[in-house]
Amino acid sequence: MKTMNYKKIIITISLLMTIFSVSALSIQSYVDVTKVGINDTFTLTIEISGKNASKVDEVKLPNKLDFDVIGQTSSSSSSITIVNGKMERKTTKSFIYTLQPQKIGTFIIAPISLTFKGKTITTSPIKMVVTKNSGNRPSHQNRQQQNQFFADPFTSNQPRQNISKNNTFVIAKLNKNTVFEGEPVIVSYYLLTKDRLLNLSFGKSPDYKGFWKENLYTADKVSFQRTNYKGQIYKQMLLTKIALSANNSGKLFIPSLEMNVQVSVPARSFFDFDSSRQITVRSKKIPLTVLPLPTKNQPVSFTGAIGQFTLEDSLNVSGLKVGDSFTYTLKIKGKGNFNQFVAPQLKKMVHFHFLDPETKTGFFDKTNMSGIKRIKYLVIAEEEGNYQIPKIEFSFFNPQIKKYITLSTKPHNLEIKAGKKSFIPNGFVQSNVSSEGADIGFIYTTISKKPKQLLFDKFVYWLIYLFSILSLIGAYYYSKEKNKLLNNTEYRRIKNASKILKKYLKEAEEYSKNGDKKFYSSSQVGISNYITDKLNISRGSTTSEIYDKIKSGKFANILDDIKEYFEICDRARFTPEEISKEKIQSDEEKLRSLISKIQQI
Amino acid sequence: MKIKFFAIMILIGLTFAISANSLTETTFSDGIKNYQNKNYKLALKDFKKIENTGLNDDKIFYNIGNCYFRLGKLGRAIQYYKIALKANPNNKKARKDLEYALTLTKDKQRIENKSMAEKTILRIYNYFSPNLSAIISLLFFLGIILTLNIMILNFKGREKTVPIFIMIILIIFFIVFSMISYLKWKNFHNITEGVLLTSTEAGYSGPSEDFTRVFTIHEGMIFKIEKSDGDWCQIQLNNGLGGWIRNEAIGKIGLTE
Numbered sequence: 001m002k003t004m005n006y007k008k009i010i011i012t013i014s015l016l017m018t019i020f021s022v023s024a025l026s027i028q029s030y031v032d033v034t035k036v037g038i039n040d041t042f043t044l045t046i047e048i049s050g051k052n053a054s055k056v057d058e059v060k061l062p063n064k065l066d067f068d069v070i071g072q073t074s075s076s077s078s079s080i081t082i083v084n085g086k087m088e089r090k091t092t093k094s095f096i097y098t099l100q101p102q103k104i105g106t107f108i109i110a111p112i113s114l115t116f117k118g119k120t121i122t123t124s125p126i127k128m129v130v131t132k133n134s135g136n137r138p139s140h141q142n143r144q145q146q147n148q149f150f151a152d153p154f155t156s157n158q159p160r161q162n163i164s165k166n167n168t169f170v171i172a173k174l175n176k177n178t179v180f181e182g183e184p185v186i187v188s189y190y191l192l193t194k195d196r197l198l199n200l201s202f203g204k205s206p207d208y209k210g211f212w213k214e215n216l217y218t219a220d221k222v223s224f225q226r227t228n229y230k231g232q233i234y235k236q237m238l239l240t241k242i243a244l245s246a247n248n249s250g251k252l253f254i255p256s257l258e259m260n261v262q263v264s265v266p267a268r269s270f271f272d273f274d275s276s277r278q279i280t281v282r283s284k285k286i287p288l289t290v291l292p293l294p295t296k297n298q299p300v301s302f303t304g305a306i307g308q309f310t311l312e313d314s315l316n317v318s319g320l321k322v323g324d325s326f327t328y329t330l331k332i333k334g335k336g337n338f339n340q341f342v343a344p345q346l347k348k349m350v351h352f353h354f355l356d357p358e359t360k361t362g363f364f365d366k367t368n369m370s371g372i373k374r375i376k377y378l379v380i381a382e383e384e385g386n387y388q389i390p391k392i393e394f395s396f397f398n399p400q401i402k403k404y405i406t407l408s409t410k411p412h413n414l415e416i417k418a419g420k421k422s423f424i425p426n427g428f429v430q431s432n433v434s435s436e437g438a439d440i441g442f443i444y445t446t447i448s449k450k451p452k453q454l455l456f457d458k459f460v461y462w463l464i465y466l467f468s469i470l471s472l473i474g475a476y477y478y479s480k481e482k483n484k485l486l487n488n489t490e491y492r493r494i495k496n497a498s499k500i501l502k503k504y505l506k507e508a509e510e511y512s513k514n515g516d517k518k519f520y521s522s523s524q525v526g527i528s529n530y531i532t533d534k535l536n537i538s539r540g541s542t543t544s545e546i547y548d549k550i551k552s553g554k555f556a557n558i559l560d561d562i563k564e565y566f567e568i569c570d571r572a573r574f575t576p577e578e579i580s581k582e583k584i585q586s587d588e589e590k591l592r593s594l595i596s597k598i599q600q601i
Numbered sequence: 602m603k604i605k606f607f608a609i610m611i612l613i614g615l616t617f618a619i620s621a622n623s624l625t626e627t628t629f630s631d632g633i634k635n636y637q638n639k640n641y642k643l644a645l646k647d648f649k650k651i652e653n654t655g656l657n658d659d660k661i662f663y664n665i666g667n668c669y670f671r672l673g674k675l676g677r678a679i680q681y682y683k684i685a686l687k688a689n690p691n692n693k694k695a696r697k698d699l700e701y702a703l704t705l706t707k708d709k710q711r712i713e714n715k716s717m718a719e720k721t722i723l724r725i726y727n728y729f730s731p732n733l734s735a736i737i738s739l740l741f742f743l744g745i746i747l748t749l750n751i752m753i754l755n756f757k758g759r760e761k762t763v764p765i766f767i768m769i770i771l772i773i774f775f776i777v778f779s780m781i782s783y784l785k786w787k788n789f790h791n792i793t794e795g796v797l798l799t800s801t802e803a804g805y806s807g808p809s810e811d812f813t814r815v816f817t818i819h820e821g822m823i824f825k826i827e828k829s830d831g832d833w834c835q836i837q838l839n840n841g842l843g844g845w846i847r848n849e850a851i852g853k854i855g856l857t858e
Contacts, residue, residue, distance in 0.1 A: 440698040443644075443667045444660035445633055447651070455735040456786040464739060468746040475750040482754075 025050035029112050029123040030233045037133050038101055041070060045233075046095045046112055046123065053091040054078070055116075061097065062110035067128075071098035101130040109231075126231030168193040170239070170259050170283040171229075178289045180399045183306045184243040184337050184369055186216065189257045189283060192227070192234040196264040198276050202239075203258030210247055212340060216366045217241035243369055245306075245337050249292035253285040293397055299406045301344065305396035307336015307369070311407035313392065321417045322384050323439065330375040330392060330409070335368060343375045344394045351383040351416075380439075381416040388413055490536050497533035498599075501526050505595065512588045515581035517572060523591050524569040527562070530598070531555060558597050565594050625651050632664065641671040657856060659689035666695070670702060676798035676820040678702050680852035683794065683823065688856055690727040706821035710839060729778075731785035738778035744771045792855035795836065797822040797846075804844030808833035815844035826853065 029046045036042050046059050054076050061069070078091040101107075106129050113122040168191070175186040191200070200222055217240060224235035239257065246252055258280060265275045293306075312331040320326060328346060332338075338361050348354050355378040363371035389412040397404050455461045485492045504526025511519035531546060532539050535553045543566060550559050568587055572579055632647030645668035651661050666681030682699040685692050703710055715723065729737065748768045752761065800820045805812040808830045816838065818824075827835040827843070834851055837843045 440667055440670050440701060441694045443633065443636055443664040444694075447629060447656070447658050447660045453655075453657075454786055454789055455732045455739075456782060461735065461739065465742060468743055472746055472749055472753075475753045479753045 025052060025056075025116055025119070025121060027112070027114050027121045027123055028228045029109070029126065030228050030231050031109075031126055031128065032232070034127060034230070034232060035129045035131065036101060037131055038104055041098050041100045042128075044097045044099055044109065044126075046097075047092060048094075048114065049090060049092040051089060051091060052116070053093040056093055056114065059095050059112060059114055062112060064110065065099075066103070066107040067099035067101055067109075069097055070100050072096070101128075104130050104132055106130075124228075124231070167195050168197070168261055168263060168279065169281050170257055172254055172257065172283040172286050174254065174286060174288065177287075178291065179246065180291050180306060180397065180402075181247070181249045181293050182212075182245050182304055182337060182340060182397075183399050184214070184245045185254075185288060186241065186243050186367070186369070187254055188241045189239045191237045191239050191259060191261075191281075192229055193224075193261075193263075194232075194234055196266075197222075197261055198264050199260075199262035201260045203260050203280055203282070206255035206257055208242075208244060208255060210252055211244040212247060212337075214243040214245075214339060214369075215240070216243055216369075241367060243337075245340060246288070246290040249290045252288045252290055254288055256282040256285050258282040294402070294404075297404055299393075299395040299404055301393040301406060302395040302397070302404060303342040303344075305332075305336060305341035305394070306399060307334055307396060308398055308400070309334035309336060309394070309396050309407070311392075311394050311409060313409040315389065315412050317414060319417070320381055320414065322381055324416075325378055325380040325439070328377040328379060328389060328412075330377075332373040332375075332394065333371075335370040336396065338363070338369070338371050338373055341396070343373060344392050346377050346392060347390055349379075349387060349389070351381070351385065351387065353380040353382055355379070381414075384416045384418045386413065386415050493533040493536060497530045500533065501530040501595075504529065505591075508591070509588070512584045515579075515584055517579055517584075519584050519588070520569040520572040524566060524573075527565070527594070527598070531562070554601055555598070558594070558601070561594050561597060565590060625654055625656075636664070636668065636671075639671075641668045644668050645672065657688055659685040659692045659695065662688060663692065663695045663698075666698065670698070674798075675702060675705060676796050676852055679706075679821045679823065680796040680798070680854060683796065683854040684856065687788070687854060689730070690723070702821065703823075707819035708822050710823060726781065729781060729785075731782060731789055734778050734782040734785060738775055738782050741771050741775035741778060745775060789856055792853045793825055794854040795824055795826045795834070795851040796854065797824075797850055798852045799850045802846050802850045804836070804838075804842070804846050806844060808835070808845045812845070816842050818846075826851070 025048065027046065027048050029044060031045070032043050048056050048059070072095070074093065074095045076091065076093040078089060081088045081090065106127065109126040109128060111122045111125050113120055171190050171192060173188045173190065179185045217238070219237065219239050222237065224237050227234055227236035229236070239259065244254065259282070260278065260280055262276050262278050265277055267274050310333045312333065314329045314331070315326065317326045330344065330346070332343070343357075343359055346354075346357070358376040358378075359373065360376075361371060361373045363369070365371075391411045392409045393406055394408070395404055395406040485495060504522050508519050508523035508526065511517075511522060528543075528546060529539060531537075531550065532541060535549050535555070537546065537549050541549075547559065547563065550556060550562065555562065568590070572583075572587070628647045628650050632644045632651070635641070635644035635647060645665060648661055648665045648668060652665060662681050662685035666678045666685060669675075669681060670678035679699060679702050682695045682702060685695040686699065689695075745768060748764050748771065752764050752768075797818055797820055802818055803814050804816040804818065806815050818838070822838070824839065825837040827837055829835075829848065830845075832848050833845045834848050835843065835845050836851075
């Protein structure tokens with residue numbers, strides 16, 4: 001279904017296209033040369049192009065023709081071009097007549113007209129000059145010979161084909177011949193040629209003295225189009241397009257454009273090569289009548305604008321406060337010499353700060369000088385109150401109706417309220433208003449009191465690092481110690497000996513305070529345990545065994561003291577009688593002296 | 602005795618600190634009042650006084666910048682906005698005003714536009730102040746030490762994968778943050794940028810006026826300072842042009858002078 005629909009659409013479109021294209025038929029006629037000898041022949045081609053061109057069967061030559069028709073052929077060709085996906089079919093049918101002059105003189109080939117489906121189209125007349133001598137081109141026969149030089153390559157002694165300036169030239173076209181002072185005239189320079197061009201370059205740049213010039217177009221690549229110029233077919237190329245506005249009135253000349261052209265000269269014979277020749281061609285100077293602007297009724301606000309313009313203004317305001325900014329934009333739209341008049345000025349107002357206006361000109365279409373000029377004012381309100389933006393007048397001269405026209409904007413009312421912000425002070429060079437309506441912010445009203453020193457610069461900061469590394473060393477030694485205690489009983493005993501001793505001594509102290517006899521037993525056990533731990537002897541050893549070990553160990557020099565104390569203890573422990581508190585305390589003194597001796601070791 | 606002495610010392614110190622604080626407080630409020638009354642010169646004096654007490658606060662730099670702006674000293678204003686941004690790159694007010702002030706300079710210059718990725722990285726980087734990143738790197742370091750300690754004390758002969766994994770992560774973070782803090786510390790102390798304070802200044806190819814002129818710049822131009830030689834400074838403009846200009850004409854963008 002869908003494809004069917006598409007097909008239908010395509011068919012309808014193509015049908016519509018054929019219907020619309022019926023009228024699009026064009027005709028043109030041209031000759032290969034305009035100057036012929038009496039004995040020469042030339043060809044007249046009548047070319048009909050358009051969608052239905054192939055349906056044209058014949059063309060009537062003018063009744064009164066001063067030439068004999070000695071031959072007639074016709075050909076048709078069609079081409080399809082696809083531009084931006086849009087297909088265009090073009091058919092061209094040509095009727096070619098070979099004509100021979102009847103007499104010497106200047107003749108006109110009258111316009112040839114064709115009536116097709118009720119419409120008549122006509123060609124332009126062609127001027128022919130018939131001379132006694134052969135024209136500056138090879139005769140028909142010779143040309144044929146030259147084209148087929150293979151037939152007789154050795155006897156070819158034709159004169160080298162004349163590369164005349166008539167075949168390549170530059171013309172200037174003006175859009176009007178009479179202008180007002182300051183009014184732009186658009187000059188288009190075209191290069192026309194029949195030859196094969198190898199190279200193309202601009203010659204000396206023309207001197208546009210007395211004109212104000214605006215460049216609209218300059219060709220940057222070579223592209224030719226076929227054109228019919230004065231009855232002959234040429235290849236045509238638009239070289240440059242400029243807008244000129246005259247500074248003074250009077251008769252002026254559009255300067256000529258010079259082009260350096262390298263023309264290819266075809267080979268003359270089999271042994272010859274294609275060669276080239278450099279020629280300089282320039283356009284003719286074209287007179288231009290410049291009328292002075294009428295001085296009568298010239299408005300005061302006229303600053304040189306010529307053309308057709310409209311004036312518009314816009315103001316973006318809402319709830320303006322002191323210190324706020326707004327933009328006032330003036331737009332001049334239309335066709336004319338945009339770059340040559342002074343934009344109307346907004347008068348400076350009191351209590352407003354004006355930044356330099358920003359003026360921009362943009363062209364919609366450069367070739368017909370239509371565009372827009374925008375003048376943007378950035379204004380800052382300085383004081384509160386009611387104000388008015390005055391009207392702005394803009395005058396221009398309209399060359400079509402030859403009258404001055406003055407346009408005017410309406411005045412705007414402005415109300416400025418009191419605000420916090422203040423305006424930007426004077427004295428700044430305004431270069432580019434990019435951040436529109438901006439101003440600096442308000443100052444901070446609170447501050448934190450961060451000192452201006454970084455932690456990196458503080459000694460304390462690095463001290464923390466040092467301590468943490470030291471803690472690592474500490475941890476290492478601590479763990480080593482702990483390990484030793486866990487794995488080595490001897491070491492553990494030695495390490496814990498004083499702890500145990502302390503425990504027993506504390507007990508003993510308690511007993512001595514109460515005058516208890518148990519003082520002796522706990523102090524004796526404490527000391528003996530301490531010594532056995534330190535000397536690494538088993539706890540259950542007898543006193544004599546301990547004494548033997550002490551003799552060889554490090555407590556040798558206090559052996560007597562130990563023996564003495566132990567005897568006191570034994571005696572006290574095994575007497576059934578009570579022991580006086582004083583006795584216990586005096587023995588405690590002895591114990592203390594013994595312990596201090598032990599601890600010294 | 603000792604304790605008493607220390608207590609007295611601390612008390613004296615505190616009273617000094619409090620009095621100093623209240624001094625800045627009053628100067629600050631004076632400054633704001635003067636600014637509101639458009640006595641920009643007086644306001645500037647007040648704010649400058651606070652700056653000289655050695656505060657590292659972007660807000661005070663910003664206020665000074667605003668005073669200079671109101672007084673029409675564009676170069677100085679730009680210098681202080683830049684300093685405010687150096688102290689706190691996230692200060693949006695300073696950034697906005699700097700951009701605005703730059704539109705008023707004779708030489709066209711603009712804060713470079715950065716890509717989204719660059720902006721995000723910068724935002725993360727700027728989120729950490731120099732001291733914050735220093736503290737964070739210290740914390741990570743302490744974390745490393747703690748795990749090491751735990752490993753030494755408790756993990757003798759036991760499974761060590763988890764603490765080692767944790768430690769590797771901590772080490773990576775520590776390296777990142779210590780690098781950030783180092784860069785920030787360097788940036789804090791280095792003066793790499795300057796602003797032109799005079800209305801026009803010529804740049805020469807060497808440190809004297811006898812050398813050939815290379816360029817002319819106008820007030821508010823920001824450039825890189827390459828080196829200093831007596832009364833002259835070698836600078837590089839944003840467009841790559843280098844030259845020597847007089848030292849006096851430069852407002853250096855630095856927090857420590």
